[in-house]
Amino acid sequence: xxxxxxxxxxxxxxxxTAKSFRDAGDRIVREESALPVSVxxxxxxxxxxVRPGGTDAEDWDVRLTALATLAQYDALTFATLANASAPAAxxxxxxxxxxxxxxxxxxxxxxxxxxxxxRASVPLADERIASAVLVTxxxxxxxxxxxxxxxxxxRPFAAVDAYTAVGIAEIVSLELARSIAAGRxxxxxxxxxxxxxxxxxxxxxxxxxxxxxxxxxxxxxxxLAWAA
Numbered sequence: 001x002x003x004x005x006x007x008x009x010x011x012x013x014x015x016x017t018a019k020s021f022r023d024a025g026d027r028i029v030r031e032e033s034a035l036p037v038s039v040x041x042x043x044x045x046x047x048x049x050v051r052p053g054g055t056d057a058e059d060w061d062v063r064l065t066a067l068a069t070l071a072q073y074d075a076l077t078f079a080t081l082a083n084a085s086a087p088a089a090x091x092x093x094x095x096x097x098x099x100x101x102x103x104x105x106x107x108x109x110x111x112x113x114x115x116x117x118x119r120a121s122v123p124l125a126d127e128r129i130a131s132a133v134l135v136t137x138x139x140x141x142x143x144x145x146x147x148x149x150x151x152x153x154x155r156p157f158a159a160v161d162a163y164t165a166v167g168i169a170e171i172v173s174l175e176l177a178r179s180i181a182a183g184r185x186x187x188x189x190x191x192x193x194x195x196x197x198x199x200x201x202x203x204x205x206x207x208x209x210x211x212x213x214x215x216x217x218x219x220x221x222x223x224l225a226w227a228a
Contacts, residue, residue: 056183
């Protein structure tokens with residue numbers, strides 16, 4: 001440690017200063033560790049809950065809950081023009097989007113690719129009433145056209161919320177496209193299995209090869225017509 005004069009004052013320089021900072025840091029860590037468990041948990045991040053693989057609806061509940069929490073929405077859902085009802089929602093009652101003003105905003109946002117905000121009274125699942133509604137178009141896709149609908153209670157949306165909503169709409173669009181593709185693949189697998197079973201039965205039940213071929217042809221045409 002050394003002493004020097006600066007501006008008429010005597011200053012201390014040396015290892016003692018760094019040591020004092022280390023001592024203060026160690027003291028803070030000791031004090032936090034000594035806090036009760038109920039208080040210590042408030043200072044750390046909550047652990048994510050373990051969720052086993054579920055249905056597509058359960059997966060959407062997880063997605064929308066997480067996105068609404070990040071964006072500080074009181075409710076969140078999305079709708080497509082082909083389906084007026086919300087396929088999945090967070091903290092929203094059934095039929096909450098049936099109000100004409102909201103339906104008009106969804107259709108307008110989906111077709112014009114513009115984000116709009118409107119005031120409405122929308123009952124939520126937690127018994128509160130949302131007063132601000134933000135509607136953002138989903139990302140363009142060949143499989144669907146729709147919009148993201150975010151709701152808040154007691155406070156409006158700001159300009160920065162529009163940018164956040166666009167990012168969330170892109171995530172929802174990506175997940176929706178994957179969900180639709182997975183559903184189609186599952187349907188195609190069921191159709192292929194049904195065709196296989198029909199062909200197997202035709203080959204083993206019919207008495208002659210020509211009868212088997214005719215039966216197989218009829219089964220194939222019938223399955224293709226049903227799939228179309």
